[in-house]
Amino acid sequence: MKEVEKSQDTDKKNRYSDEELEEFRAIIMLKLEKAKADLKILSEALSNVDEHGTDDTSPTFKVLEEGYQVLSKEENGRLAARQQKFINNLENALIRIENKSYGICRATGKLIAKERLRIVPHATLSMEAKLLQNTKP
Numbered sequence: 001m002k003e004v005e006k007s008q009d010t011d012k013k014n015r016y017s018d019e020e021l022e023e024f025r026a027i028i029m030l031k032l033e034k035a036k037a038d039l040k041i042l043s044e045a046l047s048n049v050d051e052h053g054t055d056d057t058s059p060t061f062k063v064l065e066e067g068y069q070v071l072s073k074e075e076n077g078r079l080a081a082r083q084q085k086f087i088n089n090l091e092n093a094l095i096r097i098e099n100k101s102y103g104i105c106r107a108t109g110k111l112i113a114k115e116r117l118r119i120v121p122h123a124t125l126s127m128e129a130k131l132l133q134n135t136k137p
Contacts, residue, residue: 021103042079093119103117
């Protein structure tokens with residue numbers, strides 16, 4: 001009888017329960033909502049033409065202002081691309097929840113710690129696997 005109970009406990013630890021998956025879904029949905037709002041702000045900043053032109057100011061200031069705008073747009077572009085990647089990762093995590101494969105390390109096949117998933121809900125590697133990955137040349 002004890003072997004059967006042990007077997008069931010082991011099976012249960014191969015994936016998170018439906019209740020646990022719902023907890024993670026709620027965390028992901030909140031992060032996804034915020035990430036999409038942030039991306040919208042970044043996208044608007046990228047496409048927004050500066051209403052406060054420098055046509056009536058000195059030429060030196062105008063050159064500096066235009067240089068700043070180019071750098072700012074490049075930085076916003078990088079931030080927007082990073083934000084889009086984050087959104088894609090969160091959406092992929094939702095798919096893994098639907099497939100009931102969420103929280104399983106893609107390198108070791110073991111469960112990723114709940115604490116890690118609460119902080120990085122789109123994680124696909126356990127800390128053990130992540131550390132091994134970072135130490136490889």
